[in-house]
Amino acid sequence: MKLSKRGEYALRSLINLGIAAKVGRSLLRVTELAKAEDLPVKFLEQIMQQLREAGYVESVRGKHGGYRLAKPATKIVIGSVVRLIDGPLAPIGCVSQTAYEPCNCPDEAHCGLRMLMLDVRNAIAAILDRYTLADVVEVTTRKLVTSGLPLPFSAAADAPVIRRGAKASRLRAARTSPTEGVVHQLLGDYAI
Amino acid sequence: MKLSKRGEYALRSLINLGIAAKVGRSLLRVTELAKAEDLPVKFLEQIMQQLREAGYVESVRGKHGGYRLAKPATKIVIGSVVRLIDGPLAPIGCVSQTAYEPCNCPDEAHCGLRMLMLDVRNAIAAILDRYTLADVVEVTTRKLVTSGLPLPFSAAADAPVIRRGAKASRLRAARTSPTEGVVHQLLGDYAI
DNA sequence: ATCAATGTAGATTCATTCAGTCGTCTATGA
């Protein structure tokens, strides 16, 4: 049930672009994005281009070029990004809603595996199609702020930082409710 | 978020072995298993051997050989089979409970992607670690029976079948409750 | 003892993913 490296890197970079936009530095170079998460630069370039062609980011060429989000983070659904890079969310093709294809089992209507995997697909989609890039960026930045850490890509990030009382993390210890999940809890009243 | 072909074929074959055991034909040849789902025979042989080494099935060699389940279907958790064949359920390594490995992001505690994927992992595990092979076999056979269809691998399967009133499928149209899912509904009071 | 059916094992092919290399094009600023 893996997310490919491509998909992982794409999401990480989008999240960083979202954070940067929030901090005022909308334009980031590929090398900056790669350095922030220690990703292979040229591989990331391929991915960024794929995101550009799909309309998630736009590029600026030339000396002070880079990438920025092409639309507001609230309009970027995580599930759609994963589908672009990694294909359907469904574990097997015969339970995909967006890219159905028949499997070779004799009778889909009576296939126990199919029913099981349909549940898995719906569980995955319920999460990834629920949250947008803005949600993930919000969770990330909020956690950083409550920990007294600086946001990456901010102009002040270069200056030495005073870690104000690292007592933070007063967040209740991530009880993992199967129906709601960590992200929902961290978002609190922000979500929905 | 794909399940590999290996994993899919392994589960399909285990389900068929479970159905066969229920019908009295515990021993199935690889060619029978392959034919039932139209799988590549030699590839399936590799997979069956892997299942044998892990103790899920046992083999009988020689002329009337084949494979059978090595333990009761109620003891075979779907999630454990998937983990054996496909590795951890988690989409990325840093949220795996059974095979954690650090990712290259600068700070896992403040990684929004990690929190999101943790939710996905928990959602997947909640399903795959909840159901056993017996549950999936039960769902499959029950659906077949209510449709008036013969169970595969039964001795009577060769005889022509009278499809008794195919009015079946009175099952409520699979409302996909995100918390419970199709399998749970079909199992009804059987589950838990 | 021999034969045929079957499981066991290893090598090999093919496609895809992941990653990296090299070179080109374009905008900026000196």
Next chain:
DNA sequence: TCATAGACGACTGAATGAATCTACATTGAT
């Protein structure tokens, strides 16, 4: 106009997964 920094593009190669091919070992029946 020239140098530089960055996006863009084609290509190469390692690693993995999927599938096939060939040979070998074991068993039961004749």
